Amino acid sequence: MKLVKVILKNFRGYNNTTIELHPDLNVLIAENDVGKSTILDALNIFFNDDAKIDTSDCNIHSEDKFIEIGACFRLEDNELVILDATNPTSLKEEHLLNREDLLEIRKVINASGKTITKSSISVYLNTFQPTLFEKPLITYKQSELKQLLNQYKLEIENFDSISKSKKADMRIALFSHLISEQTRFEEKQINIKDIQDDSLKTWDKLRDQLPYYTLFQSDRTNTDGDKEVQDPMKAITKEVLADLKDKLEEIKNEVVSKVEKIGEETIEKLKEFNEEIANQLITVPEIKSWDSLFKFNLDTDDGVPLNKRGSGVRRLILLSYFRAQAEKDAIRNNRRNIIYAIEEPETSQHPNYQRMIIDSLKTISEKEQYQVFITTHTPxxxxxxxxxxLILLQKDIEGHPQVVKNEDIKMQQITKTLGILPSIHSRVVICVEGPNDVNFIKNINKFVPEFKEIIDLENADISIYYLGGSNLKAWVNEDHFRKSNIFEFHLYDGDIPKYRDIVNTMNEKNDGRRFGVVTSLREMENYIPPRLIEEQFGVNLDEYLYMWNEFDIPEHLKKCTLPHITNMREKEKRIKQILNGCLTKKITADLLKEHGVYEEIAGWFQQIKEIYERTSGLTTTSR
Incomplete structure (x- = not known):
């Protein structure tokens, strides 16, 4: 279950906004006071009933004084959800998804009173329902469903096998029997209270099946004191002591008992000196909490306490503690997915640490059970x-935050907002589709001496950039190519017709600066000799050799290799990294000749050499 949309109505500065999300990593960008943190706060209020909200959170211009926070989730195939009693049900089969087949939940908050209480909050499902019944079938009681089902007793073939004790089974049986191609559907909001079963609170049950959301805010104190560094250690100490509660209680009772006994013996001896004073005394234990006895510092190897280190390092520790606790809480609450929301993770960090943090968060977000939100001001x-x-927020002419949806405008405004400049300094740029293509080109040039003799990419003034599915940096640089005198060589896979059209158009223009080639094989992986792939992955590819030029190698390997990686997207990514990484370092000229692709690849490097020589006037660039 992944969060794919957020809907905000009358919440702080937002009037009526829908924000479409990436299933893995979402980076919120805006100038100060536009509404980045507001989105994270809204999600916190949606997921966590104990999150703080008051009437001042209602948009000051709203007339009805109702705040609405909506969230849309994409469910996995065959994912079941418990709505009534303990009977798992398919929301799709029950027609409880919206028009886009998403689970859409709206939390509506009445902010018209002086304060907001639990009674001020209502939860709705936004559904796309068949118009077959007087009210949504999910709201029928068990007795009502039995009565309704009995009306079709003679028409439903497997009537006797339908469980009359499970409401979900009866509902699905009715839908299966009554829905046809002529059935009309309409959008319908269902108050979660109308689904309530006597044995449980439906919203509590549904909420517990949603991702676990945890927010790390940027305005935490950042001093040398306990607040920043000691709090995690204190919390860890309390957690450990809680596990030892019974043993510690036993020790405490034994200490109190022995001290009281010795105290009584002392008082008895005192009576021999002065009975009046002795009678005024009593042993009273004054017991402090166990955690007050312990104080831990995180010292570095050179003996410097962490709280004397820089604020950036302290914040890294706090962020790590935040992650560790979030994952424990998720496990404790039986949540399968976790959403991390982190405000400005770059705060107080050196650029090297910024890159390390973002690389880590990107890796985390690519795992199946995680989704990450961050806000940033950092290019x-x-x-x-x-x-x-990337999600860019800007205020409209009325001052309401809105998402910039036009891709070109979004990218232009982000580069302007963050002050991002091109970083191209080479005379020639090789443009490929993705990062794996970059690795392929670099490795075969470096490890096949015959190609390196044509032109040494590592030592020439040449850069390689990937443009397909590119990041912001590549987008900025690509635009810069068009405005510069840099020479370009474009090498695209042959499996996508639009790339062939782009290359043809480029070559027809013959502007003397841009040149393109489309591979004769499907993609770079197909140029890797099959023998190397078989040895690396322990597979036999003989039966696919006749169709090798068009064979989807990563797709095939996903089905028969790396069984320890269960997420198919992660597995494909890893396979491509292996193919274009370590395997390309084992390629030789003889293997490529045997495979029948040596001359084609040599032709790529020969053309790159000719382009490079044209920029410098040199007769040779081999080194």
Whole structure:
């Protein structure tokens, strides 16, 4: 279950806004006081009933004084959800998804009173329902469903096998029997209270099946005191002591008992000196909490306490503690997915640490059970992520925050907002589709001496950039290519017709600066000799050799290799990294000749050499 949309109505500065999300990583970008943190706060209020909200959170211009926070989730195939009693049900089969087949939940908050209480909050499902019944079938009681089902007793073939004790089974049986191609559907909001079963609170049950959302805010104190560094250690100490509660209680009772006994013996001896004073005394234990006895510092190897280190390092520790606790809480609450929301993770960090943090968060977000939100003002971070992960917020003419949806305008405004400049300094740029293509080109040039003799890419003034599915940095640089005198060589895979059209158009223009080639094989992986792939992955590819030119190698390997990686997207990514990484370092000229692709690849490097020589006037560039 992944969060794919957020809907905000009358919440702080937002009037009526829908924000489409990336299933992995979302980077919110805006100038100060536009509404980045507001989105994260809204999600916190949606997911966590104990999150703070008051009447001042209602948009001051709204007339009805109702705040609405909506969230849309894409469910996995065959994912079941418990709505009534303990009977899992398919929301799709029950027609409880919206028009886009998303689970859409709206939290509506009445902010017209002086304060907001639990009674001020209502939860709705936004559904796309068949117009077959007087009210949504999910709201019928068990007795009502039995009565309704009995009306079709003679028409439903498997009537006797339908469980009359499970409401979900009866509902699905009715839908299956009554829905046809002529059935009309309409959008219908269902108050979650109308679904309530006597044995449970439906919203509590549904909420517990949603991703676990945890927010790390940027305005935490950042001093040398306990608040920043000691709090995590204190919390860890309390957690450990809680596990030892019974043993510690036993020790405490034994200490109190022995001290009281010795105290009584002392008082008895005192009576021999002065009975009046002795009678005024009593042993009273004054017991402090166990955690007050312990104080831990995180010292570095050179003996410097962490709270004397820089604020950036302290913040890294706090962020790590935040992650560790979030994952424990998720496990404790039986949540399968976790959403991390982190405000300005770059705060107080050196650029090297910024890159390390974002690389880590990107890796986390690509795992199946995680989704990450961050806000940032830093160009370095924005340039490291895919364009689809970037969300730009700007105020409209009425001052309401809105998402910039036009892709070109979004990218232009982000580069302007963050002050991102091109970073191209080479005379020639090789443009390929993705990062794996970059690795392929670099490795075969470096490890096949015959290609390196044509032109040494590593030592020439040449850069290689990937443009397909590119990040912001690549987008900026690509635009810069068009406005510069840099020579370009474009090498695209042959499996996508539009790339062939782009290359043909480029070559027809014959502007003397841009040149393009489309591979004769499907993609770079097809140029890797099959023998190397078989040895690396322990597979036999003989039966696919006749169709090798068009064979989807990563797709095939996903089905029969790396069984320890269960997420198919992660598996494909890893396979491509292996193919274009370590395997390309084992390629030789003889293997490529045997494979029948040596001359084609040599032709790529020969053309790059000719372009490079044209920029410098040199007769040779081999080194």
């Amino acid at each position: 370095e971070i924005a340039q490291m992520v895919e364009k689809d992960s």
